[in-house]
Amino acid sequence: xxxxxxxxxxxxxxxxxxxxxxxxxxxxxxxxxxxxxxxxxxxxxxxxxxxxxxxxxxxxxxxxxxxxxxxxxxxxxxxxxxxxxxxxxxxxxxxxxxxxxxxxxxxxxxxxxxxxxxxxxxxxxxxxxxxxxxxxxxxxxxxxxxxxxxxxxxxxxxxxxxxxxxxxxxxxxxxxxxxxxxxxxxxxxxxxxxxxxxxxxxxxxxxxxxxxxxxxxxxxxxxxxxxxxxxxxxxxxxxxxxxxxxxxxxxxxxxxxxxxxxxxxxxxxxxxxxxxxxxxxxxxxxxxxxxxxxxxxxxxxxxxxxxxxxxxxxxxxxxxxxxxxxxxxxxxxxxxxxxxxxxxxxxxxxxxxxxxxxxxxxxxxxxxxxxxxxxxxxxxxxxxxxxxxxxxxxxxxxxxxxxxxxxxxxxxxxxxxxxxxxxxxxxxxxxxxxxxxxxxxxxxxxxxxxxxxxxxxxxxxxxxxxxxxxxxxxxxxxxxxxxxxxxxxxxxxxxxxxxxxxxxxxxx
Amino acid sequence: xxxxxxxxxxxxxxxxxxxxxxxxxxxxxxxxxxxxxxxxxxxxxxxxxxxxxxxxxxxxxxxxxxxxxxxxxxxxxxxxxxxxxxxxxxxxxxxxxxxxxxxxxxxxxxxxxxxxxxxxxxxxxxxxxxxxxxxxxxxxxxxxxxxxxxxxxxxxxxxxxxxxxxxxxxxxxxxxxxxxxxxxxxxxxxxxxxxxxxxxxxxxxxxxxxxxxxxxxxxxxxxxxxxxxxxxxxxxxxxxxxxxxxxxxxxxxxxxxxxxxxxxxxxxxxxxxxxxxxxxxxxxxxxxxxxxxxxxxxxxxxxxxxxxxxxxxxxxxxxxxxxxxxxxxx
Numbered sequence: 001x002x003x004x005x006x007x008x009x010x011x012x013x014x015x016x017x018x019x020x021x022x023x024x025x026x027x028x029x030x031x032x033x034x035x036x037x038x039x040x041x042x043x044x045x046x047x048x049x050x051x052x053x054x055x056x057x058x059x060x061x062x063x064x065x066x067x068x069x070x071x072x073x074x075x076x077x078x079x080x081x082x083x084x085x086x087x088x089x090x091x092x093x094x095x096x097x098x099x100x101x102x103x104x105x106x107x108x109x110x111x112x113x114x115x116x117x118x119x120x121x122x123x124x125x126x127x128x129x130x131x132x133x134x135x136x137x138x139x140x141x142x143x144x145x146x147x148x149x150x151x152x153x154x155x156x157x158x159x160x161x162x163x164x165x166x167x168x169x170x171x172x173x174x175x176x177x178x179x180x181x182x183x184x185x186x187x188x189x190x191x192x193x194x195x196x197x198x199x200x201x202x203x204x205x206x207x208x209x210x211x212x213x214x215x216x217x218x219x220x221x222x223x224x225x226x227x228x229x230x231x232x233x234x235x236x237x238x239x240x241x242x243x244x245x246x247x248x249x250x251x252x253x254x255x256x257x258x259x260x261x262x263x264x265x266x267x268x269x270x271x272x273x274x275x276x277x278x279x280x281x282x283x284x285x286x287x288x289x290x291x292x293x294x295x296x297x298x299x300x301x302x303x304x305x306x307x308x309x310x311x312x313x314x315x316x317x318x319x320x321x322x323x324x325x326x327x328x329x330x331x332x333x334x335x336x337x338x339x340x341x342x343x344x345x346x347x348x349x350x351x352x353x354x355x356x357x358x359x360x361x362x363x364x365x366x367x368x369x370x371x372x373x374x375x376x377x378x379x380x381x382x383x384x385x386x387x388x389x390x391x392x393x394x395x396x397x398x399x400x401x402x403x404x405x406x407x408x409x410x411x412x413x414x415x416x417x418x419x420x421x422x423x424x425x426x427x428x429x430x431x432x433x434x435x436x437x438x439x440x441x442x443x444x445x446x447x448x449x450x451x452x453x454x455x456x457x458x459x460x461x462x463x464x465x466x467x468x469x470x471x472x473x474x475x476x477x478x479x480x481x482x483x484x485x486x487x488x489x490x491x492x493x494x495x496x497x498x499x500x501x502x503x504x505x506x507x508x
Numbered sequence: 509x510x511x512x513x514x515x516x517x518x519x520x521x522x523x524x525x526x527x528x529x530x531x532x533x534x535x536x537x538x539x540x541x542x543x544x545x546x547x548x549x550x551x552x553x554x555x556x557x558x559x560x561x562x563x564x565x566x567x568x569x570x571x572x573x574x575x576x577x578x579x580x581x582x583x584x585x586x587x588x589x590x591x592x593x594x595x596x597x598x599x600x601x602x603x604x605x606x607x608x609x610x611x612x613x614x615x616x617x618x619x620x621x622x623x624x625x626x627x628x629x630x631x632x633x634x635x636x637x638x639x640x641x642x643x644x645x646x647x648x649x650x651x652x653x654x655x656x657x658x659x660x661x662x663x664x665x666x667x668x669x670x671x672x673x674x675x676x677x678x679x680x681x682x683x684x685x686x687x688x689x690x691x692x693x694x695x696x697x698x699x700x701x702x703x704x705x706x707x708x709x710x711x712x713x714x715x716x717x718x719x720x721x722x723x724x725x726x727x728x729x730x731x732x733x734x735x736x737x738x739x740x741x742x743x744x745x746x747x748x749x750x751x752x753x754x755x756x757x758x759x760x761x762x763x764x765x766x767x768x769x770x771x772x773x774x775x776x777x778x779x780x781x782x783x784x785x786x787x788x789x790x791x792x793x794x795x796x797x798x799x800x801x802x803x804x805x806x807x808x809x810x811x812x813x814x815x816x817x818x819x820x821x822x823x824x825x826x827x828x829x830x831x832x833x834x835x836x837x838x
Contacts, residue, residue, distance in 0.1 A: 414740065416741075417738070417740045417741035417744070418740065418741060418744040418772065419741065419744055419745065422744070476669065476670065479670065480657070480660075480670075482764065482768065483740070483768040483771045483772055484764055484767035484768045484770070484771050485771075486771060487771065488744065488771055488772055488774075490774065
């Protein structure tokens with residue numbers, strides 16, 4: 001058994017976005033070099049590689065939306081665009097020597113827990129390997145969701161999702177339909193409005209849009225942040241602190257959001273003068289219930305003469321005509337879906353089979369749940385980065401990722417202490433208790449009481465995506481693995497007496 | 509000054525030993541040990557905790573000594589065992605001392621049920637891989653103890669942040685501040701930190717006398733060792749059948765530490781949670797502790813013809829699978 005026929009590593013990391021690259025950096029820093037990062041595409045960057053649509057930018061300031069251990073004093077803008085964020089991740093990959101660990105075009109086909117050997121058997125597009133531990137950093141915003149619209153197949157024009165933008169297709173002079181008004185769509189609309197002939201925006205539910213205090217970061221600031229790193233750290237702390245203070249309004253006192261809502265309304269009224277359009281664009285739910293969007297150019301773009309807003313979802317496609325739920329018919333040349341991602345039904349979940357022979361998707365069919373956002377019961381040594389209830393409505397996900405990476409490092413430290421051929425499996429009772437406590441806190445949050453349906457909620461209406469607390473609290477509860485919440489699994493002894501011979505045979 | 513470092517009357521007063529011996533440990537340290545009860549009875553070895561002494565076990569010794577050979581010893585620096593030199597305070601030293609006591613106080617080939625309270629429990633954990641332990645220990649009882657993260661988990665200073673708690677408790681553990689004579693306020697502090705709400709004045713007095721007599725230097729040295737404790741790996745290798753007893757109102761080694769032990773122990777028999785008890789379980793609940801020891805002696809020492817070691821791991825695996833299945837379905 002000692003000489004294995006397949007490749008074996010200590011840790012397999014799935015995905016090379018912020019989560020996967022961050023995991024790789026932390027592993028190396030911990031002196032763990034026996035790991036690989038599996039990436040289905042041909043380069044790093046994850047969500048920030050896939051979303052290259054015009055206007056794509058982050059709505060968290062870059063000085064906060066970056067790794068604490070890889071500061072960048074030279075972010076070009078407050079809210080940097082996708083090309084800069086992607087370049088940052090490429091740079092992190094080089095700076096921390098992650099290239100040797102990367103396996104590109106190595107999509108994970110399946111991962112199966114071997115209950116005898118206590119390791120994961122992973123099938124990838126590049127062949128099989130086994131690993132003591134799997135860190136799944138596939139991200140919630142990685143697999144685009146396109147609604148099942150009748151007649152879409154018969155459409156003769158161009159169709160694509162904002163996360164799979166076709167840069168070869170020239171939108172100039174085209175009649176374009178934008179389906180959806182979420183975070184991607186509101187960035188796409190102002191970016192393409194000047195070039196297209198007509199733009200029709202299909203809006204099921206209007207978003208609340210706040211002004212975005214975006215500006216170029218000056219060369220003086222770059223100089224200062226480079227020469228005096230403490231100023232950069234201070235800037236980050238301020239950005240963080242402000243957002244921490246906002247949390248209680250979302251989670252405990254949604255009424256406090258009234259002022260914010262008034263600001264958002266004024267923001268819209270400034271740009272949109274047409275009362276009919278204003279009426280269409282005014283949400284009927286409390287701000288914060290759905291993700292608050294930031295844009296200075298969205299409303300002005302909608303007010304342009306070549307833009308129509310259809311206040312209804314897309315119901316049907318007949319030839320080149322799009323029929324909205326309210327009966328409106330529009331003839332277009334191209335359809336762009338800004339309809340989001342498979343968030344509460346992560347595709348990786350159906351490829352992962354745990355200790356009980358069931359897939360993660362089957363275990364999660366009534367809603368995702370994982371201990372401290374990381375460990376699902378029955379899936380030993382399997383951690384999800386940005387797992388259930390780790391999302392944020394107002395701050396940087398990198399903070400959450402780094403907290404989960406602390407947890408990952410402590411998990412590995414404890415595994416090392418416990419010895420060889422040992423695994424940890426979250427106790428179902430601990431997982432249920434964790435998730436019940438979260439659901440209880442969820443009751444008073446704006447995501448539950450705000451009167452909206454959002455991608456934070458799963459098909460049963462449970463919020464299994466957002467963390468109902470501050471990032472500081474999450475950091476605190478993930479600083480250490482509590483072994484009382486886990487069962488320690490031990491492999492049957494290999495050597496020795498008769499009583500164990502059978503199991504050795506079975507495993508061989 | 510003439511007051512002895514323990515109470516002299518009642519069930520908490522240490523009974524006279526049948527035999528006393530001086531044990532020499534691996535590094536030459538000398539340890540005071542006592543044997544109570546009939547020499548040919550099943551043997552029980554009791555290891556006390558931080559700032560305590562053999563006197564701490566008095567109520568348990570009284571309950572067991574009629575029909576057990578009860579061995580107690582003073583951990584180095586405590587009671588009548590002299591303080592160690594520099595570098596003499598480590599979990600390795602605890603394990604050395606235990607091995608030496610087992611060797612000296614037990615007959616050749618004689619096995620015993622080993623009981624450790626708090627740091628005495630850590631002694632048993634630290635000795636997990638020692639041959640002396642593997643040969644001699646028929647079963648282990650861990651009372652009010654933990655394997656790691658004491659400073660962060662303790663709730664004596666009830667701060668919300670674990671980082672702040674770790675800082676505060678490290679300061680307390682390593683403090684050289686003298687406790688002075690036993691006074692009413694001193695006893696209140698001791699009761700708050702180490703005992704449950706139901707602790708009686710006699711129990712508090714007994715513990716206070718013992719704890720206050722521990723030399724400050726010894727207390728600080730051991731305290732420092734405990735603050736940085738990491739015995740999780742040893743617990744995972746403690747193959748002996750092991751039971752756990754802990755109080756639900758323990759601030760010093762909160763019950764979560766006992767639950768972690770139960771998770772990690774390869775052969776954990778059970779965890780008895782004593783409602784309302786604090787950290788001083790052998791004094792607060794001597795009957796519960798003594799009963800658990802009796803049961804361990806019965807099941808693992810006197811009843812057992814030599815333990816069918818080959819079978820044990822397999823049974824354990826089966827039992828665990830069954831437990832998992834049960835939990836899953838719940």
